[in-house]
Amino acid sequence: MKRLIVGIGGVTNGGKSTLSQSLHQLIPSSCIITQDSYFKDDSVVPVDSNGFKQYDTINALHMDKMMTTVDSWRTDPDSFLRQRGRNVERSPKDAGISVLLVEGFLIFNYRPLIDLFDKRYFLEIPYDVCKRRRSSRVYNPPDPPGFFDGYVWPMYLKNRREMEGITSEITFLDGQKPKEELLAAVYEDVCQEIDRLREKN
Numbered sequence: 001m002k003r004l005i006v007g008i009g010g011v012t013n014g015g016k017s018t019l020s021q022s023l024h025q026l027i028p029s030s031c032i033i034t035q036d037s038y039f040k041d042d043s044v045v046p047v048d049s050n051g052f053k054q055y056d057t058i059n060a061l062h063m064d065k066m067m068t069t070v071d072s073w074r075t076d077p078d079s080f081l082r083q084r085g086r087n088v089e090r091s092p093k094d095a096g097i098s099v100l101l102v103e104g105f106l107i108f109n110y111r112p113l114i115d116l117f118d119k120r121y122f123l124e125i126p127y128d129v130c131k132r133r134r135s136s137r138v139y140n141p142p143d144p145p146g147f148f149d150g151y152v153w154p155m156y157l158k159n160r161r162e163m164e165g166i167t168s169e170i171t172f173l174d175g176q177k178p179k180e181e182l183l184a185a186v187y188e189d190v191c192q193e194i195d196r197l198r199e200k201n
């Protein structure tokens with residue numbers, strides 16, 4: 001069984017979930033693993049010197065558990081789908097290739113995950129757009145006043161610098177482009193990769 005693992009990273013509110021869900025709809029046999037589902041319990045996330053909870057670090061996430069899920073897909077993608085109540089029906093477009101979409105804001109900052117990706121995409125948007133999009137979202141717990149400027153954006157810049165130091169071959173995407181345009185570009189690229197994989201051997 002041939003497998004393809006696609007990483008969709010990017011800044012908070014860059015459009016990662018939107019793009020991943022749309023890709024998933026175009027690739028029926030694909031699966032999504034979302035990094036946000038692996039946040040540690042609020043009670044164990046430490047507070048920084050400004051009183052902000054440190055959510056935007058790899059230590060705030062159960063990355064070991066996330067890796068276990070990824071490994072379970074890698075071991076047997078069809079069984080992974082069945083365990084999640086999904087019908088393993090393959091369309092000719094999939095060409096018998098299983099696709100995993102891994103989506104999250106720090107997926108390219110975690111060494112054990114980085115090299116598993118066949119394709120890496122990173123959605124970026126400027127500060128003001130990000131601040132506006134984030135302010136219209138409600139997290140659990142909600143962002144306290146000043147959290148974006150005092151913690152989220154500086155941490156994004158720090159994490160991004162770190163990512164660029166350890167991860168190569170990332171395709172950067174302008175998250176301000178229309179959703180349909182982003183989807184079409186990434187879908188075409190992923191299809192090319194599927195074709196390449198199919199022609200191998």
Ligand SMILES: Nc1ncnc2c1ncn2[C@@H]1O[C@H](COP(=O)(O)OP(=O)(O)OP(=O)(O)O)[C@@H](O)[C@H]1O
Pocket residue numbers: 010011012013014015016017018019036105133175176177178179182
């Ligand atoms: N291409 C786009 N153009 C304009 N708005 C977009 C685009 N993609 C997503 N959005 C909007 O931006 C917001 C964030 O999108 P989404 O939830 O997909 O981002 P995310 O990167 O998964 O966020 P986070 O990981 O921080 O929760 C949503 O309101 C969504 O509708």
Ligand SMILES: NC(=O)c1ccc[n+]([C@@H]2O[C@H](CO)[C@@H](O)[C@H]2O)c1
Pocket residue numbers: 012036039055056105139140141152
């Ligand atoms: N999902 C959560 O538990 C949670 C709690 C508080 C804040 N966040 C934010 O999610 C973003 C990543 O999608 C990060 O910027 C966190 O601040 C998530």
